Amino acid sequence: xxxxxxxxxxxxxxxxxxxxVALLEEFGLPLGLLPxxxxxxxxxxxxxxxxxxxxxxxxxxxxxxxxxxxxxxTEIHGYIAMKHxxxxxxxxxxxxxxxxxxxxxxxxxxKIHFKSLAGITKTFPLxxxxxxx
Numbered sequence: 001x002x003x004x005x006x007x008x009x010x011x012x013x014x015x016x017x018x019x020x021v022a023l024l025e026e027f028g029l030p031l032g033l034l035p036x037x038x039x040x041x042x043x044x045x046x047x048x049x050x051x052x053x054x055x056x057x058x059x060x061x062x063x064x065x066x067x068x069x070x071x072x073x074t075e076i077h078g079y080i081a082m083k084h085x086x087x088x089x090x091x092x093x094x095x096x097x098x099x100x101x102x103x104x105x106x107x108x109x110x111k112i113h114f115k116s117l118a119g120i121t122k123t124f125p126l127x128x129x130x131x132x133x
Contacts, residue, residue, distance in 0.1 A: 003077075004052065007045040016042035020053060021131075028083040029107055030129035034072065035061040044080075052077040053090075065128035069094040070102075083107040093122070 010019040016039035023044055024031050038056035045051075053076040060071050076090035085105040092099040093114060104115040112129055115121045 003048070003050045004043055004045065006047060007043040007050070009041060009043040011041050013037075013039045016040070016053070019044070023051060023080060027080050029080075029085070029105070030112065030126055031131035032063075032129045033105070033112075034076070035059060036072070049079040049081050050077070051080045063124075063128050066124045068124070068128075071099060095120075095122075 008019075010016045013036075017036055019042045020034050020036060020039070021031055023042075024033055034053070036053065036055055037059050040054040040056060041052075042054075043052050055072070055074055055076075058071060058073050060069060062069050071092045071094070073090035073092075076088075078085045078088035083106065086103075088103055088105060089101070091102045093102055093116075100116040100118060100120065102114045103117045104113075106113045106115070107126065110126050111123050112126050113121050113123045
């Protein structure tokens with residue numbers, strides 16, 4: 001894919017997870033935002049902000065503090081910038097009986113905002129997505 005051209009790539013679970021956490025930290029995003037399992041590859045193109053994660057299987061994680069079930073597909077990708085991920089693909093958050101895709105994530109001082117393609121935005125306390133949550 002053209003988006004991946006010139007990217008830094010880490011393969012394997014440990015190296016990939018470390019890179020994903022390092023990217024979250026560098027761009028001011030909560031470290032628990034991407035609970036990954038069995039990572040195959042993580043990549044990042046610094047010039048464009050394009051990042052991708054490949055994992056062996058889909059992961060569902062319940063963020064208990066806000067009672068939010070989130071699904072992470074086997075391929076997650078988007079464009080990361082300071083306190084922001086846009087054009088996000090591969091992440092869905094359960095709302096009642098539906099699983100609308102999360103298209104954008106933004107962080108401000110104490111809140112995190114998840115925006116869907118339908119324009120619906122949900123806001124939560126930032127600490128709900130800290131590492132270990």
